[in-house]
Amino acid sequence: METDPRYHSGWSESRHYRTLVRRLHIDVPLFIGLLLLSLTGLVILYSAGGQDSDVIIKQGSRLTIACVLMLVVAQINPRHYASWAPWFAGAGLLLLATVLVVGDIGKGAQRWLDLGFMRFQPSEMMKLALPMTVAWYLADRPLPPSARHLFIACALVIIPVLLIARQPDLGTAILVAASGAFVLLLAGISWRLITALGVLIGASIPVIWYLMHDYQRNRVWMLLDPESDPLGAGYHIIQSKIAIGSGGIFGKGWLNGTQAHLEFLPERSTDFIFAVFAEEFGLFGILLLLTLYLFIVLRGLLIATQAQDTFTRLLSGSLVLTFSVYVFVNIGMVVGLLPVVGIPLPLISFGGTAMVTHLVAFGILMSIHTHRKLLPT
Amino acid sequence: MRERITIKDYLRESHLFNNRVVVAGVVIVVLSLIVVARLIYLQVVGHEYYTTLSNKNRVDIVPIPPTRGLIYDRRGTLLAQNLPSFSLEITPERVADLEATLQALAKLIRITDNDLERFRNRFAIKRRFEAIPLRLRLNDEEVARFSVNRHRFPGVEIAARLMRDYPLGALGVHAIGYIGRIDEDELQRLDLANYSGTSHIGKTGVEKQYEGVLHGTVGHQAVETNAQGRVIRVLERTLPTPGGNLYLTIDADLQRIAEAALGDNRGAVIAIVPKTGEIVAFASLPGFDPNPFVNGIEQKDYDKLAQSPDHPLFNRIVRGQYPPGSTIKPFIGLAGLEYNVINARNQTFCPGWYALEGDDRRYRDWRREGHGITTLSKAIYQSCDVYFYDLAHTLGIDRMYEFMSRFGFGRSTGIDIAGEVAGLMPSRDWKRATHRLPWFPGETIITGIGQGFMLATPLQLAHMTATLANRGASVRPRLAYAIQSLGSEQPAIVEPVREEPLPIVKAANWETIIDAMQEAAHNPRGTAYGIGKNAPYRIAGKTGTAQVFGLKEDEKYVKEEVALRLRDHAMFIAFAPAGDPQIAIAVIVENGGSGGLAAAPVARAVMDKFLQPGAT
Incomplete structure (x- = not known):
């Protein structure tokens, strides 16, 4: 009982409260932000899921499990993460290889390992293991990394990414690659190198375009301009824009979104739940939601800057930036700024795996923040 | 390193x-x-723009078709109604095993391969929650048999909708007409908004003519639908205005008598109330049952009707053009009196033939031995041809054309159903224009007895007879008696349309002609004495025969030798009572032979029923 702050008689007595929070290794601002976000998610999910209480119970229990996992992870001293990182990565690679051989096929791609009692997605584990490994590798090297270390770090990123891309799961591959790239970026590789890479990619686009077949070009066009195919790929984005636009400044009200409830909007509980939110709560609601996300991300970045060693710094920074990539890619897609790629809105979209990954990542952040050695200020 | x-x-x-x-x-x-x-x-x-799109997504305007007005006869007998018709419908999403259901249903209710094919075609394109008809027009027994077993068939239902029904079948079909599915042509001309929920439209008869009255005004409901088109709820509703009820001038009992009197003959009977133009009987036989036409008649049945040599689909009254024959004689006689070329006492000798000076051709009288000394009256009641050959020759085609045109020959009557043809009153100009030939004197001669180029519809003959009975007052013939629109207690009576009366100079001329026509029915030597001798009222009539093919000069007409379909058409026009005409009538019996024997009794039967409805 005494581990649960709600049952503690001295909730308002700051000294008791502080001791308890410290003992539980909870970062209170982050925890409150995440909790608010997740509860908002349940509220909008109730509407998007057709007011089906089963959906809420399912997602709520996942949320509970993910929270428990987050707190468990927060208890572990970040030192251990550093030493476990290579083993994590090794195990992850092995599992990825296994998936390619014996994995379950779902939606035309091999992503799942059936463990009997549950299905497990090794690529999800890689989202955490990869930045951890790269951060571990670079932490002991002088920064910014030398060319040789940079090369090895890149290899550490590319091998799992290729394995995931083979599944094929391009969305996850890109996100895993991004999590690794963020470590490198934060490690201080020079802007000149980044610019050169950008120019190289930019220059190769016309060449790739020239080498593509017509049908491939069409698919790329479709991705960039989905509205050219209003009944196919464009249907999602057109309906999504109608949902958002018709929401207006104050929204149609909770449970009153016609686009969602009359089923015009596809994937309304998962990838396009942001459109449901925008339709029902309007621009006002959206600004509050964005503020909440921004608060969590900025708090995360603050934790990263206050981390006391290179490993925790790189790891926490990368995890927070990856989280924000999720947010922006999903919102960008739903509002029609980015091509439609299947990425859920963190902590809001229906689904358990991503939620566990995100909250475990924040657990690591809390662990990093709460296991600091107290220095005199 | x-x-x-x-x-x-x-x-x-x-x-x-x-x-x-x-x-x-x-x-x-x-x-x-x-x-x-x-x-x-x-x-x-973009809020406004996207709100519009969002509403367009979710709100559907669904038309509610109005109920079509009913059609009654003048005394309230139903001629056209809307009956619930039962069909068996399947909603796919509620049926677990469609094939098993279809097989089980087939054991219960007759389902043809046609039904199945139509069902499967629709199944492929309809949405899962929409009911698809499997069998149409279930009879009572089938409805009962399914209802008892209904629990075995979730998702299968009997649906009722209104279907046009003509309870009297073929009776008066050419006047009433029928409705059918809207076709491409009609779609081009229709007010699409008002017909948005309507599948049927009047095709012929008053059903077509009074479409505007009978159809009504469409209603609408705005419904909210989801992405699959399923209706979630009704947002607002504007009820349709049902079509008005139409009362016809026709009397169904009289119509029945008229059709019975024609029997198995092909022909037409049309009876008009002279003072008002009301058509009380409108029989064109053979007719057909309009009911199969409502939902599309089967091709083989249609072919049978369309290819029948009896032409049941042909509306003889408004579209049948016949040489009017001797029925024209009273009118030619009136022309002679009007132009002062004859008077009632003038006599002409009829030797049985007529010839023009300097021409060898002889124009025969129908009575080979001739009528002897003939006055106008005798020429009418005995139907002497030679008298009218001579009169026509004296009048000339120009004056005949002028007078007969004024009477209405060669001009449509303006009856309130579509498709009326105008007949033909020939003239010099007409012949030059159509045949590129001058008018020959011989053509004037035979025009005097209604042969040659002249053509008239039964409707025209009845209309002229009614005008004659009215002593020149012309009233447009019509089928609409009254119209009752929604909310009105009493039907509004349709007013008669009176046309310009004929400028006849001497009123006595009418009586001269009408007296002669009475002789035809009541003088023992009259051509229609057969129907006049025991009549309790005075009949003014005129018989006629129209040649179907011309006889050569010296050929003797032998009835038995002429194929049935080449026999003369028997004709009769009459009105009664002669002094105060209540009914004017024209009868044509195709290939009936003698007008007095074949056509006049039909007119008598109709007049009896009309003038003495109580007598048996």
């Missing part, structure tokens, strides 16, 4: 890291602002 030895500089690294984090933070804030800008663009600037 020539690696430069570098020492970790914690302060510098931390500095570098913090710089990078700040850059990342700035990028995140900028991205947030871009997203917010985009949302303002969508939700504030």
Whole structure:
């Protein structure tokens, strides 16, 4: 009982409260932000899921499990993460290889390992293991990394990414690659190198375009301009824009979104739940939601800057930036700024795996923040 | 390995890291602002546009078709009604095993391969929650048999909808007409908004003519639908205005008598109330049952009707053009009196033939031995041809054309159903225009007895007879008696349309002609004495026969030798009572032979029923 702050008689007595929070290794601002976000998610999910209480119970229990996992992870001293990182990565690679051989096929791609009692997605584990490994590798090297270390770090990123891309799961591959790239970026590789890479990619686009077949070009066009195919790929984005636009400044009200409830909007509980939110709560609601996300991300970045060693710094920074990539890619897609790629809105979209990954990542952040050695200020 | 030895500089690294984090933070804030800008663009600037799209998505305007007005006869007998018709419908999403259901249903109710094929075609294109008809027009027994077993068939239902029904079948079909599915041509001309929920439209008869009265005004309901088109709820509803009820001038009992009197003959009977133009009987036989036409008659049945040599689909009354024959004689006689070329006492000798001076051709009288000394009256009641050959010759075609045109020959009557043809009153100009030939004197001669080029419809003959009975007052013939629109207690009576009366100079001329026509029925030597001798009222009539093919000069007409379909058409026009005409009538019996024997009794039966409805 005494581990649960709600049952503690001295909730308002700051000294008791502080001791308890410290003992539980909870970062209170982050925890409150995440909790608010997740509860908002349940509220909008109730509407998007057709007011089906089963959906809420399912997602709520996942949320509970993910929270428990987050707190468990927060208890572990970040030192251990550093030493476990290579083993994590090794195990992850092995599992990825296994998936390619014996994995379950779902939606035309091999992503799942059936463990009997549950299905497990090794690529999800890689989202955490990869930045951890790269951060571990670079932490002991002088920064910014030398060319040789940079090369090895890149290899550490590319091998799992290729394995995931083979599944094929391009969305996850890109996100895993991004999590690794963020470590490198934060490690201080020079802007000149980044610019050169950008120019190289930019220059190769016309060449790739020239080498593509017509049908491939069409698919790329479709991705960039989905509205050219209003009944196919464009249907999602057109309906999504109608949902958002018709929401207006104050929204149609909770449970009153016609686009969602009359089923015009596809994937309304998962990838396009942001459109449901925008339709029902309007621009006002959206600004509050964005503020909440921004608060969590900025708090995360603050934790990263206050981390006391290179490993925790790189790891926490990368995890927070990856989280924000999720947010922006999903919102960008739903509002029609980015091509439609299947990425859920963190902590809001229906689904358990991503939620566990995100909250475990924040657990690591809390662990990093709460296991600091107290220095005199 | 020539690696430069570098020492970790914690302060510098931390500095570098913090710089990078700040850059990342700035990028995140900028991205947030871009997203917010985009949302303002969508939700504030584009709000109205997207709201419209959203409403268009969800709100569907569904038309509610009005109920078609009923058609009654003048005394309230139903001629056209809307009956619930039962069909068996299947809603696929509620049926677990469609094939098993279809097989089980087939054991219960007759389902043809045609039904199945139509069902499967629709099944392929309809949405899962929409009911698809499997069998149409279930009879009572089938409805009962299914209802008992209904629990075995979830998702299968009997649906009722209104279907046009003509309870009297073929009776008066050419006047009433029928409705059928709207076709491409009609779709082009229709008010699409008002017909948005309507599948049928009047095709012939008054059903077509009074479409505007009978159809009514469409209603609408705005319904909210989901992405699959399923109706979630009704947002608003405007009820349709049902069509008005139409009362016809026809008397169904009289119509029945008229059709019975024609029997198995082909022909036409039309009876008009002279003072009002009301058509009380409108029989064109053979007729047909209009009911199969409502939902599309089967091709083989249609072919049978269309290819029948009896032409049941042909409306003889308004479209049948016949040489009027001797029925024209009273009118030619009136012309003679009007132009002062004859009077009632003038006599002409009839030797049985007529010839023009300097021409060898003889124009025969129907009575080979002739009528002897003949006055106008005798010429009418005995139907002497020679008298009228001579009169026609004296009048000339120009005066005949002028007078007969004024009477209405060669001009449509303006009856209130579509498709009326105008008949033909020939003239010099007409012949020059159509045949590129001058008018020959011989053509004038035979025009005097209604042969040659002249053509008239039964409707025209009845209309002329009614005008004659009215002593020149012409009233447009019509089928609409009264119209009752929604909400009105009493049907509004349709007013008669009176046309310009004929400018006849001497009123006595009418009586001269009408007296002669009475002789035809009541003088023992009259051609229609057969129907006049025991009549309790005075009949003014005129018989006629129209040649179907011409006889050569010296050929003797032998009835038995002429194929049935080449026999003369028997004709009769009459009105009664002669002094105060209540009914004017024209009868044509195709290939009936003698007008007095074949056509006059039909007229008598109708007049009896009309003038003495109580007598048996």
